[in-house]
Amino acid sequence: MRYAIAFIAALSCFPAQSQDLPDGPGKAVVEKICADCHGLATIVGLRRTKSGWESTVDDMAARGAKGSDEEFDAVVAYLARYLGKVNVNKAGAKEIQDVADLTAPEAESIVRYRTQNGDFKDLADLHKVPDVDAKRLDERKDRIAFK
Ligand code: HEC
Numbered sequence: 714m715r716y717a718i719a720f721i722a723a724l725s726c727f728p729a730q731s732q733d734l735p736d737g738p739g740k741a742v743v744e745k746i747c748a749d750c751h752g753l754a755t756i757v758g759l760r761r762t763k764s765g766w767e768s769t770v771d772d773m774a775a776r777g778a779k780g781s782d783e784e785f786d787a788v789v790a791y792l793a794r795y796l797g798k799v800n801v802n803k804a805g806a807k808e809i810q811d812v813a814d815l816t817a818p819e820a821e822s823i824v825r826y827r828t829q830n831g832d833f834k835d836l837a838d839l840h841k842v843p844d845v846d847a848k849r850l851d852e853r854k855d856r857i858a859f860k
Contacts, residue, residue, distance in 0.1 A: 743791055
């Protein structure tokens with residue numbers, strides 16, 4: 714009996730998978746369009762740039778994912794923001810703030826430093842930016858791309 718209960722409890726974990734996706738606009742559309750063939754576990758934990766997600770979503774549409782243009786746009790917007798990776802050498806301050814989850818002054822400081830000193834090569838370079846918390850950067854390094 715105890716095993717049966719444990720088994721049922723384990724099974725009931727599966728629908729809860731989508732809870733691993735952060736809340737935000739577009740999440741419901743991702744759950745609707747992207748779960749059918751492989752479940753959301755394929756997506757949770759990945760990080761890609763916006764253009765990376767665009768090509769993934771195009772690829773999925775070619776494989777048979779069904780949705781309207783608006784729905785696919787909402788999926789890309791959600792993935793780019795919540796499972797995103799931002800190119801700190803290209804993005805504006807707002808995008809850096811949203812995707813890398815930094816404060817507005819930190820993001821602005823990054824853009825200002827880039828404008829004055831040129832592109833960042835790596836995380837060590839990014840550490841030179843004044844008024845950006847190094848620990849925050851390190852914790853979020855999987856959200857940051859340099860090209
Ligand atoms: C019609 C079925 C179907 C739907 C719906 C679908 N996919 Fe896929 N997806 C696949 C198949 C098949 C693979 C395996 C392809 C492979 O092994 O390379 C896959 C693999 C993936 C992968 C792993 C491959 C990679 O690009 O790294 C990701 C990520 C992914 N899908 C994201 C999505 C997203 C986001 C959506 C919603 C827009 C979605 N999928 C909807 C069929 C689907």
